[in-house]
Amino acid sequence: MKTERLSYSQLGRAAELLLGGNLVAFPTETVYGLGACISNEEAIRSIFEVKGRPSDNPLIVHVGTLEQVEELAIEIPPIFYTLASHFFPGPLTVILGRHNKVPAIVSAGLQTVAVRIPFHPIARELILLTGGALVAPSANLSGKPSSTEVGHVLEDFDGKISAVVDGGKTEWGVESTVVSLLEGKVVLLRPGAISLEEIEAVIGGSVEVAQEKDCGLSPGMRYRHYAPCAPMKLFFSKEELVLYWKEKELQGKGMVLSQSVIPIEESHELSVKNFYSQLRLADRKGLEEILVLCDEEVRKDLTLMNRIMRASRSE
Ligand code: TXA
Ligand code: MG
Numbered sequence: 001m002k003t004e005r006l007s008y009s010q011l012g013r014a015a016e017l018l019l020g021g022n023l024v025a026f027p028t029e030t031v032y033g034l035g036a037c038i039s040n041e042e043a044i045r046s047i048f049e050v051k052g053r054p055s056d057n058p059l060i061v062h063v064g065t066l067e068q069v070e071e072l073a074i075e076i077p078p079i080f081y082t083l084a085s086h087f088f089p090g091p092l093t094v095i096l097g098r099h100n101k102v103p104a105i106v107s108a109g110l111q112t113v114a115v116r117i118p119f120h121p122i123a124r125e126l127i128l129l130t131g132g133a134l135v136a137p138s139a140n141l142s143g144k145p146s147s148t149e150v151g152h153v154l155e156d157f158d159g160k161i162s163a164v165v166d167g168g169k170t171e172w173g174v175e176s177t178v179v180s181l182l183e184g185k186v187v188l189l190r191p192g193a194i195s196l197e198e199i200e201a202v203i204g205g206s207v208e209v210a211q212e213k214d215c216g217l218s219p220g221m222r223y224r225h226y227a228p229c230a231p232m233k234l235f236f237s238k239e240e241l242v243l244y245w246k247e248k249e250l251q252g253k254g255m256v257l258s259q260s261v262i263p264i265e266e267s268h269e270l271s272v273k274n275f276y277s278q279l280r281l282a283d284r285k286g287l288e289e290i291l292v293l294c295d296e297e298v299r300k301d302l303t304l305m306n307r308i309m310r311a312s313r314s315e
Contacts, residue, residue, distance in 0.1 A: 001159055001160065001161075001162065002159070003154065003157065003158050003159055003160070003161055003162065003163060003164060004017075004162065004163035004164075005150070005154075005163070005164055005166060006024075006163050006164070006165045006166065007165070007166055008121075008122060008165070008166075008167070010165075011122065011125050011126060011129060011165065012129065013163070014026065014126060014129075014163055014165050015126060015129035015130050017162045017163050018035060018036065018037050018043075018126070018130050018134070019037060019130055021036075021037070021040045021042060021043045022036075022043065022161075022162035022163070023035065023036055023043060023046060023047060023050065023161040023162055024126075024161065024162055024163045024164070024165065025139040025147075025153045025157065025161060025163070025164040025165070026122055026123055026126055026136075026164070026165040026167070027120055027122050027123065027150075027165065027166075027167030027168070027170055028062070028091075028118040028119075028120045028123045028136075028170065029090070029091055029118060029119045029120045029123075029170060029171045029172055029193075030091045030118075030170060030171075030172045030173075030174060030175050030176050030192070030193055031138050031139070031140075031146040031147055031148055031170055031172075031173070031174065031175055031276070032138070032139040032146070032147040032148070032149075032150070032152070032153050032164070032167075032170065033060075033062065033123070033134075033136030033137065033138060033139055034047055034050070034051065034136055034137055034138070034139040034153075034157070034161065035062070035126070035134040035135065035136040036134070036135050036136070037130055037132055037133075037134065037135075038061060038102070038103070038106065038132055038133040038134065038135050039132060041103050041105055044059070044103065044105050044106060044135055045105060047059065047135070047136075047137060050157065050160050050161060051137060051140070051141060051142045052141055052142040052143075053137065053142040054142070055108060056108045056109070057108055057137075058106065058107045058108040058110055058112075058113075058114060059106050059107075059108075059114070059135045059136065059137050060093050060114040060115065060116055060135070060136060060137065060176075061102065061106060061113060061114065061115045061116075061133050061134070061135055062115075062116060062117070062118055062123060062127060062133060062134045062135070062136055063115060063116075063117055063127060063133045063134075064117060064124055064127040064128060065117070066081075066084060066088070066117075068133060069084075069096075069115050069117070071099065071101065072096075072098075072099050072101065072102050072113055072115060072133065073096035073097055073098065073099055073113055073115065074096070074097040074098070074099050075096070075097040076096055076097075076181075077181055077183075077184035078184070079181055079184055079186060079203060080094060080096065080181050082202060082203060083179070083181075083186075083199070083202060083203070084117075086202045087194060087199075087202070088116075088117040089117040089118060089119040089124070090117070090118075090119045090193075090194070091116075091118075091119070091172055091175075091176040091177065091192060091193035091194055092116060092176055092177050092179070092193075092194050092199075093114050093115065093116040093176045093177065093178045093179070093190075093192075094114070094115060094116070094178075094179055094180075094181050095112050095113070095114050095178065095179065095180040095181060095182060095189065096112065096113055096115065096181055096182070097111065097112060097113070097182070098110070098111055098112050098113040099113070106135050112180075112182065114178065116176055120167065120170075120171075122165055122167045126165070138175060139152075139153045139156070139157065139164075140152070140153075140156050141156045141157075143227055144156060144227065145227070145228065145275075145276035145277075145279040145280050145311070146174075146175060146276050147276070148169055148170045148173045148276050148277050149168065149169045149170070149277065150164055150166040150167075150168075152276075152277070152280055155280070155284075172193040172272075172273065173271075173272060173273035173274060173275065173276060173277070174192055174193055174272045174273065174275065174276070174303060174307065175190065175192045175193070176190075176192045176193055176194070177190065177191060177192035177193055177194040177195075177199070177303075178190035178192065179199065179207070180210075185208065186199065186203055186205075186207045186208070187207070187208045187209075187210050188207050188208065188209045188210060189210050190306075191302040191303040191306045192303055193303070195302070195303070196209070196302060227279075227310070227311045227312075227313070228279040228280070228282050228283050228290060228311065229282075229283050230255075230282050230283065230287045230288055230289055230290050231288075231289055231290070231312075232289075232290045232291075232292060232308075232311055232312040233289060233290070233291050233292070233312070234292050234294050234308065234312055235291060235292065235293050235294065236293075236294055236295070237295075238258075238260065238262060238293060238295070241256065241258075241262065241291050241293050242262065242263065242264065244291065245264055245291060248289070250266075250288070250289060250291070251264075251265070251266070252266075253287060253288045253289070254266060254287055254288060254289045254290065254291060255267075255268065255278070255281075255282050255285075255287050255289075255290050255291070256268065256290075256291045256292075256293070257269075257270040257275075257278055257290065257291070257292045257293070258270050258292070258293035258295075259271075259293070259295060259297055259298055260293065260295060262293065270292065270293065270298060270304070271304070272301065272303050272304045272307070275304065275307055275308075275311075276307075278290075279311060292308055292312070294308065
């Protein structure tokens, strides 16, 4: 299959492909998504196949309006409207009770559904043009870093999906924050673009943070994720990192990610926004090792630390 590369002016074509049951990757403000129409179960099944995604890992439904959320979810608690009025459209995903209109395959059989209203004009326009909701996980092979530009999507899916809409680099470079609102309680399932503190400020209370042992709550937490091919090693002091680099003679073979200045030429800025693209760059260069400096500032950043820990896991 030839993967069409479409521009903003060709969204009509992208919508036509989606409505015809094909997969189309498109940009959101967080990362690129691999979309299918919610009404086409066959297409949704092929999302799992083409990504190599475990069938027990549910997908996020992208919609344009609160009315659409109300059609897809049941028992919506008042706190939903508080969060929606501050963060929608934007990089927040909420878990609600699933209406039986939502095909079970979307939620991998769970009784819940993940929904978000993206902010990106291309995502919004595509939702409008297809007249429904778009189911979309991040547009990367399962376990690989998410895609933050069209080249990443093609690295993973060229020839395997019908089209990708080019929206340049994504604004956030990291996925949406996922919170569960079941039983009216706000529980953070995946740190992301919106910080815990921002959510707490809006709800005027504290947010529970789901621990790894609660991974039944969000199946995606169970897997190694966002991982480059090169092993990633974490350091808590600059001196240790520099010593390791020299001892292993990593010049020309390694990469350093750090927020502070390091006396190593191959060091790059460590940030939530550029993390995935740096990992993909390391893979393209065939590097042997990525060293990450987790200094105090980095350790305070829940989202960045979450992605670093997941990407550096060995399984
Ligand atoms: O920013 C984003 O959220 C991007 C863009 C494309 O919207 N999407 C994204 O999708 O990151 P994905 O599939 O890569 O990650 C979705 C996460 C997974 O960890 C999944 O387990 C969780 O959301 N999730 C989806 N439905 C759920 C549900 N019903 N209950 C609990 N967790 C759910
Ligand atoms: Mg993903």
